[in-house]
Amino acid sequence: MSAQPEYALIVAGGKGTRMKTSLPKQFLEINGRPVLMHTLDAFYRYSATVHVILVLPDEDRPTWEALCRQHAFTRPLQIVTGGASRFQSVQNGLRHIHGAGLVAIHDGVRPLISEDIIAASFRLAAVHGSAVAAVRLKDSIRVTDQHHTRAVDRSQYRLIQTPQTFKLDLIQQAYALPEDATLTDDASVAERAGHTISLFEGSYDNLKITTPEDLIVAEALLTARQ
Numbered sequence: 583m584s585a586q587p588e589y590a591l592i593v594a595g596g597k598g599t600r601m602k603t604s605l606p607k608q609f610l611e612i613n614g615r616p617v618l619m620h621t622l623d624a625f626y627r628y629s630a631t632v633h634v635i636l637v638l639p640d641e642d643r644p645t646w647e648a649l650c651r652q653h654a655f656t657r658p659l660q661i662v663t664g665g666a667s668r669f670q671s672v673q674n675g676l677r678h679i680h681g682a683g684l685v686a687i688h689d690g691v692r693p694l695i696s697e698d699i700i701a702a703s704f705r706l707a708a709v710h711g712s713a714v715a716a717v718r719l720k721d722s723i724r725v726t727d728q729h730h731t732r733a734v735d736r737s738q739y740r741l742i743q744t745p746q747t748f749k750l751d752l753i754q755q756a757y758a759l760p761e762d763a764t765l766t767d768d769a770s771v772a773e774r775a776g777h778t779i780s781l782f783e784g785s786y787d788n789l790k791i792t793t794p795e796d797l798i799v800a801e802a803l804l805t806a807r808q
């Protein structure tokens with residue numbers, strides 16, 4: 583752990599349109615427990631003192647509270663209201679954090695995050711200002727326009743994950759600027775504000791639950807860990 587206060591901002595305000603289920607994917611169960619609880623559990627396993635802020639839409643709170651009762655989930659956390667986009671959910675979460683410290687922004691739908699990666703992100707962000715989990719590509723890639731495709735050098739690219747961990751003043755200042763829908767993650771928002779982004783090694787099993795087959799893979803990976 584670093585000497586500074588540590589916050590985990592877990593965003594779970596999405597609708598999961600690509601999952602095509604009526605229940606948002608963060609509430610779907612994998613191995614008998616909601617995706618979001620697996621995610622939160624990883625942060626409590628990392629540290630008993632990390633301040634956890636959970637971003638949820640107001641209309642999803644009854645669902646979450648019912649799941650907490652059903653699964654006897656009593657971990658301490660602060661719930662704040664989600665926004666219409668991931669940007670707005672993160673922005674609202676950051677408004678509820680005061681003072682200096684570090685914040686790990688993490689998708690509620692990345693339930694396989696490990697304590698080691700969380701620890702590395704805080705440790706490296708304390709030194710560099712930012713620490714963003716990333717992995718190398720395993721497939722070949724091509725760039726396309728409407729008419730042509732062209733092979734590109736995959737060694738120059740990374741797949742970006744969360745956690746994306748920052749010094750608080752840096753990321754709060756970056757999120758004070760207007761929303762730009764082309765910025766899909768926190769690193770892009772920080773970069774737009776003039777900050778250099780530091781990457782560190784993420785993990786292929788830190789998958790984001792996005793489409794139905796991701797649930798099957800996540801269950802298999804969780805089972806293999808037991």
Ligand SMILES: Nc1ccn([C@@H]2O[C@H](COP(=O)(O)OP(=O)(O)OP(=O)(O)O)[C@@H](O)[C@H]2O)c(=O)n1
Binds near residue numbers: 600665
């Ligand atoms: N208004 C939003 C939109 C997204 N998120 C969160 O951002 C993370 C990554 O988003 P994504 O996987 O795209 O989730 P959804 O927006 O729910 O999915 P989809 O794009 O398929 O609708 C998720 O934990 C999601 O809950 C959020 O907090 N608030």
Ligand SMILES: C[C@](O)(CO)[C@H](O)COP(=O)(O)O
Binds near residue numbers: 768
């Ligand atoms: C933040 C993120 O998970 C990093 O890979 C990703 O950018 C979220 O993208 P989405 O469009 O919300 O799926």
